[in-house]
Amino acid sequence: RSHVISCNTCHNLGTGGADNVPTSIGHGWQKGPRNSPTVYNAAFNVAQFWDGRAVDLREQAKGPVQAGVEMNSTPERVVATLKSIPDYVAEFAGAFPGMADPVTFDNMALAIEAFETTLITPGARFDRFLAGDDAALDATERRGLQVFIDSGCAACHNGPNVGGQDYFPFGVVERPGAEVLPQGDKGRFAVTNTADDEYVFRAAPLRNVALTAPYFHSGQAWELEQAVAIMSTAQLGTEMTDEDVRAVTAFLHTLTGTPPVVTYPILPASTATTPRPE
Amino acid sequence: RSHVISCNTCHNLGTGGADNVPTSIGHGWQKGPRNSPTVYNAAFNVAQFWDGRAVDLREQAKGPVQAGVEMNSTPERVVATLKSIPDYVAEFAGAFPGMADPVTFDNMALAIEAFETTLITPGARFDRFLAGDDAALDATERRGLQVFIDSGCAACHNGPNVGGQDYFPFGVVERPGAEVLPQGDKGRFAVTNTADDEYVFRAAPLRNVALTAPYFHSGQAWELEQAVAIMSTAQLGTEMTDEDVRAVTAFLHTLTGTPPVVTYPILPASTATTPRPE
Numbered sequence: 001r002s003h004v005i006s007c008n009t010c011h012n013l014g015t016g017g018a019d020n021v022p023t024s025i026g027h028g029w030q031k032g033p034r035n036s037p038t039v040y041n042a043a044f045n046v047a048q049f050w051d052g053r054a055v056d057l058r059e060q061a062k063g064p065v066q067a068g069v070e071m072n073s074t075p076e077r078v079v080a081t082l083k084s085i086p087d088y089v090a091e092f093a094g095a096f097p098g099m100a101d102p103v104t105f106d107n108m109a110l111a112i113e114a115f116e117t118t119l120i121t122p123g124a125r126f127d128r129f130l131a132g133d134d135a136a137l138d139a140t141e142r143r144g145l146q147v148f149i150d151s152g153c154a155a156c157h158n159g160p161n162v163g164g165q166d167y168f169p170f171g172v173v174e175r176p177g178a179e180v181l182p183q184g185d186k187g188r189f190a191v192t193n194t195a196d197d198e199y200v201f202r203a204a205p206l207r208n209v210a211l212t213a214p215y216f217h218s219g220q221a222w223e224l225e226q227a228v229a230i231m232s233t234a235q236l237g238t239e240m241t242d243e244d245v246r247a248v249t250a251f252l253h254t255l256t257g258t259p260p261v262v263t264y265p266i267l268p269a270s271t272a273t274t275p276r277p278e
Numbered sequence: 279r280s281h282v283i284s285c286n287t288c289h290n291l292g293t294g295g296a297d298n299v300p301t302s303i304g305h306g307w308q309k310g311p312r313n314s315p316t317v318y319n320a321a322f323n324v325a326q327f328w329d330g331r332a333v334d335l336r337e338q339a340k341g342p343v344q345a346g347v348e349m350n351s352t353p354e355r356v357v358a359t360l361k362s363i364p365d366y367v368a369e370f371a372g373a374f375p376g377m378a379d380p381v382t383f384d385n386m387a388l389a390i391e392a393f394e395t396t397l398i399t400p401g402a403r404f405d406r407f408l409a410g411d412d413a414a415l416d417a418t419e420r421r422g423l424q425v426f427i428d429s430g431c432a433a434c435h436n437g438p439n440v441g442g443q444d445y446f447p448f449g450v451v452e453r454p455g456a457e458v459l460p461q462g463d464k465g466r467f468a469v470t471n472t473a474d475d476e477y478v479f480r481a482a483p484l485r486n487v488a489l490t491a492p493y494f495h496s497g498q499a500w501e502l503e504q505a506v507a508i509m510s511t512a513q514l515g516t517e518m519t520d521e522d523v524r525a526v527t528a529f530l531h532t533l534t535g536t537p538p539v540v541t542y543p544i545l546p547a548s549t550a551t552t553p554r555p556e
Contacts, residue, residue, distance in 0.1 A: 004303045009282070014545045021555045025282045029307035211547045223550060262542040267292045269489045272501060277299045 001072040002027055003277035007064065007112070011039040013262055016211030017119065022219030026064075027072035033185060035219035040259060041207050043117045045164035050201050050217045051188040052167060058113035062105065075105035081275050082108065087268030121208055121257030129254070137254055144251025147244045152236045156203040162255060164205035167197070170216075171234025175199070180220045180230060187217070210253045225249045279350040280305055281555035285342065285390070289317040291540055294489030295397065300497030304342075305350035311463060313497035318537060319485050321395045323442035328479050328495045329466040330445060336391040340383065353383035359553055360386065365546030399486055399535030407532070415532055422529030425522045430514045434481040440533060442483035445475070448494075449512025453477070458498045458508060465495070488531045503527045 010024040010032075011017050017038035024032040034050050042048065048060035064070040065078060082088045082103045089103055095111060096102035126145075128136035137145065148154055157163035167188050170181055181199060188200040201217055214220065215227040228248050232240040240248070288302040288310075289295050295316035302310040312328050320326065326338035342348040343356060360366045360381045367381055373389060374380035404423075406414035415423065426432055435441040445466050448459055459477060466478040479495055492498065493505040506526050510518040518526070 002303065003299055004287070004297070014543050016547070019282070020548060021281055025280065213548060222554065259544055264540040264542050265292050266537055269294070270298060270491060276500065 001077070001278045005071045007039075007061075010036040010064070010070070013039070013119070013259065016040065016208050017042075017259075018212045020213060022214050024070070026070040027068065030069040032067075032069050034217045035214065038205070038208060038212050039116055040119050040121050040257075041161050041205060042164075043120070044159070044161035045202065045205060046166060047202065051191050052202050053191045056113065057116050058106075058109040061109040061112040061116075065108075077275055078105055078108055079103060080273075084271050084274040085268050086271075118260060121259050124207065124257040125254040126251075127257070137251070140247050140250045141254050142251075144244075144247035144249065147240070147248050148251055151232070151238060151240065151244070153231070153248070156235070157206050161205035161207055163203040165203065167200050167202050168235070169198075169200050173237030174234050176230055176234045180216055180218055182218055185217065206252060207255050208257060210256050224252060228252070279355070279556045283349045285317075285339075288314040288342070288348070291317070291397070291537065294318065294486050295320075295537075296490045298491060300492050302348070304348040305346065308347040310345075310347050312495045313492065315482070316486060316490050317394055318397050318399050318535075319439050319483060320397070320442075322398075322437070322439035323480065323483060324444060325480065329469050330480050331469045334391065335394050336384075336387040339387040339390040339394075343386075355553055356383055356386055357381060358551075362549050362552040363546050364549075396538060399537050402485065402535040403532040404529075405535070415529070418525050418528045419532050420529075422522075422525035422527065425518070425526050426529055429510070429516060429518065429522070431509070431526070434513070435484050439483035439485055441481040443481065445478050445480050446513070447476075447478050451515030452512050454508055454512045458494055458496055460496055463495065484530060485533050486535060488534050502530060506530070 005026055010019045010026075012019055017040035018036045021036075023034055024036045026032055037050065042060075043057060046052065048054040048057055049063070054060035054063060062075075065073050066075070082092065092102040092107060092111075093099075096107055099107075125136045125141075148157075156166065156168050159165040170176070170187070175181060186198045188197040188202075189195075191197070204215075209215075210224060213224065214222045215224070216230075221227040221230060225245050228245050229240060232238055232245070283304055288297045288304075290297055295318035296314045299314075301312055302314045304310055315328065320338075321335060324330065326332040326335055327341070332338035332341060340353075343351050344353070360370065370380040370385060370389075371377075374385055377385075403414045403419075407423075426435075434444065434446050437443040448454070448465070453459060464476045466475040466480075467473075469475070482493075487493075488502060491502065492500045493502070494508075499505040499508060503523050506523050507518060510516055510523070
């Protein structure tokens, strides 16, 4: 509504697909309730948002557009804006052939999903290691991987996105302090209304995690080592040695892949009927 | 300081190099005092800012970084941020060979200026017309060009950037209303402290003007035709006919050029010593 906040404001392709602040800033400088998850590889997650309330990316894309603390727009306003700009009308007609009225809020979301499915980051050193290149990881990183598996991290952080596949309480063993786990955000409980889901969140996908500080849904851990140590205590009930924390952190750095080359889009100009910023 | 506002927030390469709002939104959702000028072809202007207070782009680049209503940072904070990120240190060392301490606020500004000099938009239909292709402009556009010259627009809007070459009072003949010419912004007077410079501004460069609504330093004219009509009254003391206004507007649309292809930059990750958002 302000014409200042875009998807890329909080999911910045240049900074790991996220915004590197604890919780995002939206319309009117309001702060959102949770740390912005990366859009890179988001297509691999079981569902979207920290609480999985959107079944897929096209459903997810409709949320921030309308959220009062994010873009603060409406489906009607989005459609009116797109329809006021002939180039967008032509693009939608081309992208959704045969539809009588292709410029819809649903199709906007579908188009964003289609773009997001291109945002994958292959070529991480860990992928090269998995493909058989033992030299892709050094000794510390290999030890970190071993600790990651042996201590139980991989029980939740697994699959193509090294996480993002299921929901777990935070913490499984020991609940972290209120600065890391704010009392007011009960996570998936808001979706399922089931007591078992209090303080349950989707296991964070760990690809490119070295690029997306600060960590946790609350964005309260700035250092990756600190996040690993908190996870160790809260989820595993073990106090990892400093050496193990460093090794696991070194391993996590090997999950940084190569983002796709994105050409900065030149947007078509507004017209006299385009809704104005408010 | 918030880590949310960048140069590209107000000088968006996707929307004509400006932000398409009356006056820009900066740190803490504060509104700036003036409409954001385009960065495209800015290198051709006689000086930078609406009042020309920066002699060149490297001087200009230092302003918004520090302005409380824009990025609200400091030179020390900028340098500390760059120095905390090894990839930036290496890039500056490569860009400024032989310097003992290449990561400086001055060099940051110089680097931004170097990038901005690449932001030129050749290939406008008017350029093709100037190069001898009579068919590049249709009859209405050619008539608009004729009116543009005959009625006096070209007296101020000339040179490679079709403007941006000198300073003029707004208005030369008739002062527009306070919504277009706010009393509190005396323009170049703030730079020279000379009575003659009250309400004096740099003539707006008109390349790509069809992409950069709203218009004037106050951002109070949303329609290009409206802006032409106001200029006609205020600067020339003539009431252009509606037909002439439409013709001049049609001509102005021929000044839209082709922006360079910019690959979205992947920024290096912050480190433990990078200043955090505030």
